[in-house]
């Protein structure tokens with residue numbers, strides 16, 4: 237599947253425009269190309285109880301599932317200034333579950349694989365192989 241990186245980044249910038257970030261003042265938008273060809277988006281949503289903040293990638297993954305759009309193939313995360321933003325650690329974990337280590341992330345130096353940003357990730361495979369069902 238061909239990836240329209242400028243289009244994906246533009247969708248992420250548009251999503252950043254819808255962010256609710258009155259506390260940090262950092263508006264973040266995320267846009268992802270899904271395996272069914274759809275583009276899904278998310279924005280950060282903050283809360284007066286700071287720890288409840290939802291990153292843009294949380295909204296993106298929720299939108300992916302709500303649309304039944306499949307897996308994530310490529311993702312652009314930006315701040316409102318239009319430049320790519322590297323996903324936080326928690327969101328790397330969210331994204332790897334939705335797209336795998338081969339998920340491509342937008343960057344000014346060109347797309348890079350999520351697996352390079354979260355090597356040796358803990359995944360559902362670890363659960364399946366290690367859990368003790370007789371406890």
Ligand code: THU
Pocket residue numbers: 257260262264279280281282289290291292293322323324327
């Ligand atoms: N933020 C994201 O939306 N995604 C990230 O990957 C990093 C951080 C948001 C959360 C918070 O609303 C603001 O950026 C400042 O941390």
